[in-house]
Amino acid sequence: MTDDPLPHLQRVFGFPAFRGVQADVVDRVLAGERTLAVMPTGAGKSLCYQLPSVMMEGTCVVVSPLIALMHDQLRAAEAVGIRAATLTSVDENRAETIDRFKAGQLDLLYIAPERASTGHFRELLSQAKLSLFAIDEAHCVSEWGHDFRPDYRLLEPLMDAFPDVGRLALTATADAHTRADICKQLGIPADGMIVSGFDRPNIRYAISPRANTSKQIADIIADQPGPGIVYAQTRAATEKLAEALGRTGRPTRAYHAGLDPRVRARNQADFVASEDMVICATVAFGMGIDKPDVRFVAHAGLPKSIEAYYQETGRAGRDGDPAIAHLFWGAEDFARARQRIGEVESERQPGERTRLAALGALVETAGCRRRILLKHFGEDRLEDCGNCDNCLGNPDAVDATETARKFLSAVFRTGQMFGAGYVEQVLLGQSTERSLMNGHETLSVWAIAEGDEVALIKPVGRALLLRDALRTNAHGGLEFGPGARGILKGDDRVTLVVPPKRERRSRRAPAV
Ligand code: ADP
Ligand code: ZN
Numbered sequence: 001m002t003d004d005p006l007p008h009l010q011r012v013f014g015f016p017a018f019r020g021v022q023a024d025v026v027d028r029v030l031a032g033e034r035t036l037a038v039m040p041t042g043a044g045k046s047l048c049y050q051l052p053s054v055m056m057e058g059t060c061v062v063v064s065p066l067i068a069l070m071h072d073q074l075r076a077a078e079a080v081g082i083r084a085a086t087l088t089s090v091d092e093n094r095a096e097t098i099d100r101f102k103a104g105q106l107d108l109l110y111i112a113p114e115r116a117s118t119g120h121f122r123e124l125l126s127q128a129k130l131s132l133f134a135i136d137e138a139h140c141v142s143e144w145g146h147d148f149r150p151d152y153r154l155l156e157p158l159m160d161a162f163p164d165v166g167r168l169a170l171t172a173t174a175d176a177h178t179r180a181d182i183c184k185q186l187g188i189p190a191d192g193m194i195v196s197g198f199d200r201p202n203i204r205y206a207i208s209p210r211a212n213t214s215k216q217i218a219d220i221i222a223d224q225p226g227p228g229i230v231y232a233q234t235r236a237a238t239e240k241l242a243e244a245l246g247r248t249g250r251p252t253r254a255y256h257a258g259l260d261p262r263v264r265a266r267n268q269a270d271f272v273a274s275e276d277m278v279i280c281a282t283v284a285f286g287m288g289i290d291k292p293d294v295r296f297v298a299h300a301g302l303p304k305s306i307e308a309y310y311q312e313t314g315r316a317g318r319d320g321d322p323a324i325a326h327l328f329w330g331a332e333d334f335a336r337a338r339q340r341i342g343e344v345e346s347e348r349q350p351g352e353r354t355r356l357a358a359l360g361a362l363v364e365t366a367g368c369r370r371r372i373l374l375k376h377f378g379e380d381r382l383e384d385c386g387n388c389d390n391c392l393g394n395p396d397a398v399d400a401t402e403t404a405r406k407f408l409s410a411v412f413r414t415g416q417m418f419g420a421g422y423v424e425q426v427l428l429g430q431s432t433e434r435s436l437m438n439g440h441e442t443l444s445v446w447a448i449a450e451g452d453e454v455a456l457i458k459p460v461g462r463a464l465l466l467r468d469a470l471r472t473n474a475h476g477g478l479e480f481g482p483g484a485r486g487i488l489k490g491d492d493r494v495t496l497v498v499p500p501k502r503e504r505r506s507r508r509a510p511a512v
Contacts, residue, residue: 005030008055009047012080019044021196025168026051029132034167034188036138038174038195041314042292045170046073049134053107054082058129062110064136065149070110076290077108084108087115101128113140113151116158125158130165135186138169139307142181144351145174146305156187172314173307176378198310198377202317203325205369206389207362209462210328213300214244220326221248221278226295227271230280231312233301241300242280255281283312292319298326302333305355306362306376329363331465335472360466366390366397366497396498403449403456404464404487404494408480410445411470414438416479420461423478427457459496467494 005026009015018026021039025048028035039045053060064070070086077084083106085097100106101124115121133155139145141152159167169186183190210216217230230245232238235256242254251274253267271279272291279285283303297316303309309327317323334356341352362372370385384391410423418426425432426440429447440446449457461478464470469483486492 003030003055005051005055009051012051012054012082013047014080015047021194022048025194028192028194029166029168030055032166034186034192036169036171036179036183036186036188036193038171038179038193040196040198040200041172041311042200042318043172043196045136045172046076048170049132049168050077050082050108052132056131058104058131059101059106059109060132060134061125061130062108062134062136063113063116063152063155064110065113065140065147065152066137067112069136070112072289074110082107084110086110088112098124104129113149113155117151117154122158122161125162130162132166132168133159133162135167135169138171138182138186139174139178141169141185142174142178143348144178144181145171146307146355148348153185156185159187173311175307175376195378198374198379199370200314200317201385201387202320203313203323204387204389204392205313205325205327205373207327207329207369208389209459210301210330213328214241216328217241217298217300217326218245218248220296220298221245221250224296224324225276227274227276227291227293228278228296228298229286229294229315230278230298230300231283231285231303232280233282235282237300238280238282242278245278245280251277253277253279255279255285257282257284283308286312286315289315291315293321294318294323295321296324296326298328300328302329302337302359302363303327306358306373309359309362310373310377327363331462332472334360334466334468338468338471364463364466364495364497366395366495390497397495398456398498399493400456400460400463400496401487401490401493403453403460404469406445406448406453407457407460407464408469408484408488410443410448411478411480413443413445414440417473417475417477419472419476420458420478424457424461428454456496460494463494463496467492 009018020043022044025035025037029048029052037045037048049060049062067088067090070088074084074086085100085106087094087097087109101109135155140147140149142148167186167188169182169188174182179193180190183193230241232241235258238254238256242252246252253270255264255267267279271277272289294316297313303312313325316325337356341349341356344352358376362369365372368384368391369388371381374381406427407423410426414423414426425435426446427449431441435441467483468481469487470478471481473479487494
């Protein structure tokens with residue numbers, strides 16, 4: 001195939017030029033070379049198979065994990081005149097699609113990975129001419145990825161039955177380990193990987209502990225014009241936040257899978273059309289939505305992983321104009337994540353723990369957030385970015401190990417059964433009826449926090465929970481976790497960030 005793709009790009013999509021690594025990926029696909037393209041959200045992955053699909057003879061089979069996403073893609077492809085169809089359980093025109101496929105009338109056929117396992121589907125594929133296999137969200141094939149789907153493992157044997165058909169795997173989110181695994185699982189040579197730059201310089205990252213989420217986010221909204229997405233962890237939380245934020249006078253909507261489909265579709269459409277709406281959603285929202293002017297994304301709780309954080313924040317500022325990503329986290333998010341890890345199969349636990357530790361490092365750092373993010377994706381930056389909360393606020397890091405030891409001692413001396421608030425009162429020597437009754441005022445740890453330490457007690461409690469030095473028991477009492485020993489013995493130090501003074505200016509995305 002020696003056809004030049006550029007005129008086709010202009011003719012089919014009306015784009016004057018390729019962006020970033022698109023040209024390299026398309027060249028490899030047209031040459032029939034198996035390829036893994038790692039490109040951040042918004043970099044234009046779909047074009048990498050859509051364009052070849054109209055240039056090559058036969059149909060490109062696209063594997064995609066979400067039906068809603070497929071239908072969005074289908075609409076977008078049809079809008080530019082690409083002959084495309086989806087073959088999923090919800091499509092009523094399946095018979096017609098199969099006829100079109102066999103007759104060679106489709107450029108793209110989108111399928112869900114479950115189909116790949118059926119002999120029936122393999123049989124169907126052998127009855128038409130295929131141009132390419134495109135595997136979207138390819139990290140789903142890897143147990144190292146953050147979203148493993150066993151059905152993806154069936155794709156390689158399926159593709160092996162068609163050895164002459166090229167393969168293009170695509171993902172926005174894969175660390176080095178996962179990338180290598182994707183190649184292995186999908187039969188792509190290690191040198192068939194094309195990785196585009198991950199930096200999104202127009203997004204400002206800001207991460208802080210959670211105090212009163214709806215107030216914290218309302219403060220952001222007051223300062224920040226333009227459309228925004230607020231991610232909450234549960235359906236109920238999206239509705240509560242939408243209601244609370246609506247009181248700021250800003251138009252707000254909730255979005256989650258439990259809403260009536262019509263309401264959901266309307267809320268999404270309203271958001272896409274609006275220039276100042278805030279949508280409070282669960283993380284599924286945003287996939288496949290083409291809204292380039294989102295000015296801020298706020299996480300009301302800890303995301304699942306750095307990959308997920310990067311992907312979700314990446315929905316801001318796709319137009320290249322300044323945007324800001326806020327994350328509010330609490331120690332209980334880490335406790336809950338750890339509990340979830342305890343429930344997954346034991347082979348997956350070490351990977352999940354590493355993932356959580358990476359998130360912990362990102363939220364706790366006093367250094368440049370972007371450097372940590374990019375390093376996670378294999379890009380080593382020598383310089384600070386100048387566009388994250390830490391770079392802008394110059395926070396100080398203080399060694400709080402002594403205070404942490406006092407905190408742990410107080411937990412121990414009071415019998416590992418009281419909550420953080422009580423432990424704090426003991427350290428401060430705040431006498432209450434309860435402390436009197438418990439006889440805690442005679443303990444050696446009573447009132448041992450002094451001077452500057454007083455302000456450190458709350459953040460130290462959070463840091464200890466984050467490190468699994470403390471755990472919360474079923475009654476809300478604190479008890480020692482595996483991380484306590486190293487701190488008490490003096491092997492591990494606890495460094496804390498003293499938060500920068502928040503200037504109003506630093507919350508707002510800078511003017512262009
Ligand atoms: P991804 O799947 O990587 O998140 P998309 O495929 O959804 O990204 O593309 C993001 C946006 O960029 C879409 O609006 C798409 O039309 C646009 N786009 C893709 N390639 C180009 C290009 N070469 N020139 C201009 N716009 C492009
Ligand atoms: Zn920075």
